[in-house]
């Protein structure tokens with residue numbers, strides 16, 4: 001569905017994306033992990049048209065979308081969320097979601113219906129009239145997801161929608177993402193929360209210093225001692241093991 | 249719905265006002281106030297809703313003003329052709345400025361400066377070429393008749409400008425519940441977030457500035473019909489640019505009634521100042537400047553913000 005071919009991107013002397021190729025299969029939940037500064041967000045930004053790659057190409061639904069501006073890529077059905085959430089802070093939750101809903105619905109009432117539907121899906125129905133700026137972190141992450149969903153995408157790129165949430169809040173959002181996949185959406189997520197990666201994703205790519213260093217099912221990745229030791233560090237390795245034991 | 253009712257009540261009350269025998273002075277005062285409420289709404293659409301602050305809206309006003317006068321004086325055509333030409337000219341100038349600024353992503357003070365610069369260039373050009381009558385300006389011959397869009401009494405333009413103002417209120421009301429308006433506000437609040445949701449920033453801004461250019465030029469054209477005279481200073485001086493942004497900021501940016509409230513407040517204030525302190529040149533601008541400082545410091549949401557805030561407080565107090 002989304003195919004990245006030999007993408008590279010550098011900022012000054014820093015190689016943030018180094019010859020990355022991957023293909024996201026339709027109808028799955030897949031994930032991208034890696035330590036801080038590995039280039040995960042940069043890769044999302046390239047795929048969604050916010051950054052143009054220095055070399056390589058992006059194909060979405062069989063079409064070469066390299067160099068297209070973000071709004072056109074969004075229209076084709078690929079939407080991203082932002083790691084540092086970007087609510088329209090002065091506007092209500094409803095108005096925020098409406099911006100996304102208007103992409104495929106010109107009429108105000110039609111768009112408002114879509115906004116209500118999406119709010120229901122992510123559990124924000126009771127918050128529609130709150131100012132986006134007044135939401136908690138968990139609320140803002142949900143809103144970020146809702147805005148993206150309102151564009152009625154085919155592929156959703158979620159950049160750390162669970163970072164900063166407490167375990168209960170994470171438990172609440174996991175079924176939401178499952179439901180989205182079941183409704184036919186393809187989802188690619190960036191997460192540091194391993195618990196979520198293990199529970200949600202069927203396939204994982206590991207990025208380090210701009211380079212893909214491993215891929216496979218999360219279980220394979222988590223057991224891959226080379227990945228753990230060399231790239232994720234001892235802290236994370238211990239956490240994954242603890243989580244594996246807890247989940248077993 | 250409440251907004252719509254308020255617009256209807258306002259329009260009706262103002263429309264029947266001439267029946268109560270206001271003085272000529274009163275009618276002129278209200279006509280100019282309404283004109284600036286209308287022109288202010290033009291600034292408000294791009295600046296208040298869209299977050300793109302223009303310092304040179306007089307370029308559209310002046311283009312409309314010159315074009316109507318020139319079509320009549322230099323080409324011998326009627327004022328109606330002049331109005332149509334003014335609309336087109338305003339839209340064309342706005343398209344050019346918008347295309348240049350927004351294509352190259354000029355925002356904030358850069359956009360403000362480029363609009364200011366355009367107005368200055370237009371003023372200098374108007375000052376030095378023959379078709380505009382250069383520094384001496386142009387005068388439309390006085391010949392009152394509806395076909396000439398000239399009236400003997402003051403009510404004629406009062407009603408026309410009132411209709412424009414009511415139209416601009418309806419436009420703002422409609423904007424708030426349309427895709428175009430939703431996109432414009434989204435762009436004001438966060439361009440990247442808007443782009444991610446499929447908003448074509450360039451197109452939306454361009455549409456907005458063309459709309460504003462056309463409506464502001466129409467205001468300029470009617471101004472020309474009212475005074476039957478134009479010179480470079482009236483058309484492209486700073487005062488219209490400053491006043492349209494002031495009425496919006498004072499009244500409340502990004503609100504339907506902001507420009508109207510702001511225009512009422514500013515025009516009343518400057519009239520009172522003129523009565524008490526005489527016709528000191530530059531007094532208006534000094535006063536406006538002081539008022540702007542006060543508003544920005546104490547009432548960043550404008551008079552409309554204050555009004556709705558107190559209304560809510562009152563309602564709360566009354567309920568409990």
Ligand SMILES: Nc1ncnc2c1ncn2[C@@H]1O[C@H](COP(=O)(O)OP(=O)(O)OP(=O)(O)O)[C@@H](O)[C@H]1O
Pocket residue numbers: 011014016034035036037038039040041042043083
């Ligand atoms: N616009 C930019 N200009 C310069 N350098 C950048 C820019 N964006 C990212 N970088 C750098 O590129 C590298 C990759 O950043 P990126 O944000 O993609 O990492 P990440 O994997 O998302 O990290 P994190 O887990 O902290 O979010 C970092 O070293 C970062 O400092």
Ligand SMILES: [Mg+2]
Pocket residue numbers: 040041042083
């Ligand atoms: Mg990141």
